[in-house]
Amino acid sequence: MPSSVSSSETAGEPALDAAFFHRWLTAAAAAISREATRLTDLDSAIGDADHGSNMQRGFTAVTEALEKEPPGPPGAVLILAGRQLISKVGGASGPLYGTLLRRAGKALGDAEQVTVRQLADALRTGVDAVAQLGGAAPGDKTMLDALLPALDALATDGGSFAAASEAADKGALATVPMLARKGRASYLGERSIGHQDPGATSSALLFAALAEVASS
Amino acid sequence: MSDAEKRVGVVLVSHSAAVAESVAQLATGLAGGSTAPVTAAGGTPDGGLGTSPELVAEAAHAVDQGAGVAVLVDLGSAVLTVKALLAEGDELPPGSRLVDAPLVEGAVAAVVAASAGADVDAVARAAEEAYDYRKV
Numbered sequence: 001m002p003s004s005v006s007s008s009e010t011a012g013e014p015a016l017d018a019a020f021f022h023r024w025l026t027a028a029a030a031a032i033s034r035e036a037t038r039l040t041d042l043d044s045a046i047g048d049a050d051h052g053s054n055m056q057r058g059f060t061a062v063t064e065a066l067e068k069e070p071p072g073p074p075g076a077v078l079i080l081a082g083r084q085l086i087s088k089v090g091g092a093s094g095p096l097y098g099t100l101l102r103r104a105g106k107a108l109g110d111a112e113q114v115t116v117r118q119l120a121d122a123l124r125t126g127v128d129a130v131a132q133l134g135g136a137a138p139g140d141k142t143m144l145d146a147l148l149p150a151l152d153a154l155a156t157d158g159g160s161f162a163a164a165s166e167a168a169d170k171g172a173l174a175t176v177p178m179l180a181r182k183g184r185a186s187y188l189g190e191r192s193i194g195h196q197d198p199g200a201t202s203s204a205l206l207f208a209a210l211a212e213v214a215s216s
Numbered sequence: 217m218s219d220a221e222k223r224v225g226v227v228l229v230s231h232s233a234a235v236a237e238s239v240a241q242l243a244t245g246l247a248g249g250s251t252a253p254v255t256a257a258g259g260t261p262d263g264g265l266g267t268s269p270e271l272v273a274e275a276a277h278a279v280d281q282g283a284g285v286a287v288l289v290d291l292g293s294a295v296l297t298v299k300a301l302l303a304e305g306d307e308l309p310p311g312s313r314l315v316d317a318p319l320v321e322g323a324v325a326a327v328v329a330a331s332a333g334a335d336v337d338a339v340a341r342a343a344e345e346a347y348d349y350r351k352v
Binding site: 083096098133134 | 260264266267268270292293297299300301304
């Protein structure tokens with residue numbers, strides 16, 4: 001069993017191949033599945049109580065598609081996953097997460113292996129596209145409040161997936177006192193305060209899965 | 217079909233299949249002897265509330281006569297889904313666009329304009345003007 005993060009000969013930096021991305025998305029699907037009830041519970045407080053089941057349906061489709069098609073380069077794996085999320089989720093998180101992965105995948109191009117830095121840059125491109133699509137800003141109580149701190153942690157010198165995961169968790173927790181400014185939760189106004197954002201919570205799960213496969 | 221006979225298609229997207237169907241019926245009825253193709257894409261394939269990219273893409277292809285497709289939506293995931301489909305590049309027929317208009321009033325305006333033979337820009341404009349019609 002090869003290690004999931006192999007050392008690149010030239011840069012001395014870990015290189016991530018398609019198998020790593022495949023494992024990441026499989027771990028993400030498992031995490032979403034495990035936490036589906038919690039995501040839906042969070043969503044029932046301020047949303048329409050479908051985030052867990054929607055995400056589970058989407059990520060199940062992602063793993064099924066990855067099983068069926070031989071994984072191409074890392075970029076192609078993310079594009080395939082993004083397309084599945086856009087078409088299968090059924091809620092706003094479909095186009096949002098789908099756009100995140102698809103744009104990140106496009107940014108990676110055809111490279112057979114990518115560095116952590118390249119993945120961080122690609123994810124930044126994806127998150128920028130999400131911000132543009134949803135029109136949200138940091139502090140609006142959305143998935144961006146977990147994604148942006150995670151990317152900042154990853155971009156810091158010596159940044160790791162574990163640090164990014166920790167930052168995403170903190171970011172998700174920090175949405176509790178925020179007033180929702182986007183989506184259905186924004187109709188609640190002040191009553192959206194005191195609840196953790198479901199989208200920020202599922203975003204943190206994606207980074208937790210990344211940290212998990214990088215350390216295994 | 218000659219170019220002059222081609223009409224802009226109209227797709228109505230709502231979280232609810234019943235709302236989308238009813239708005240389609242209302243718009244077609246008020247347009248009077250409508251000739252523009254109108255299709256509803258409401259809810260999820262299993263009959264639940266939500267937005268289905270597959271139903272939206274199917275509806276857009278069903279109404280496409282080659283003159284463009286105006287897509288009107290209600291809110292939230294309907295808006296984001298259509299934007300994401302348009303960003304894909306090849307999911308919706310060429311000349312498809314998301315129209316920034318209220319669903320019910322915009323649908324009536326769009327279907328009337330499309331049935332009269334307006335091009336997709338004019339159909340979108342007619343629907344967008346629905347925002348300027350103040351009620352009080």
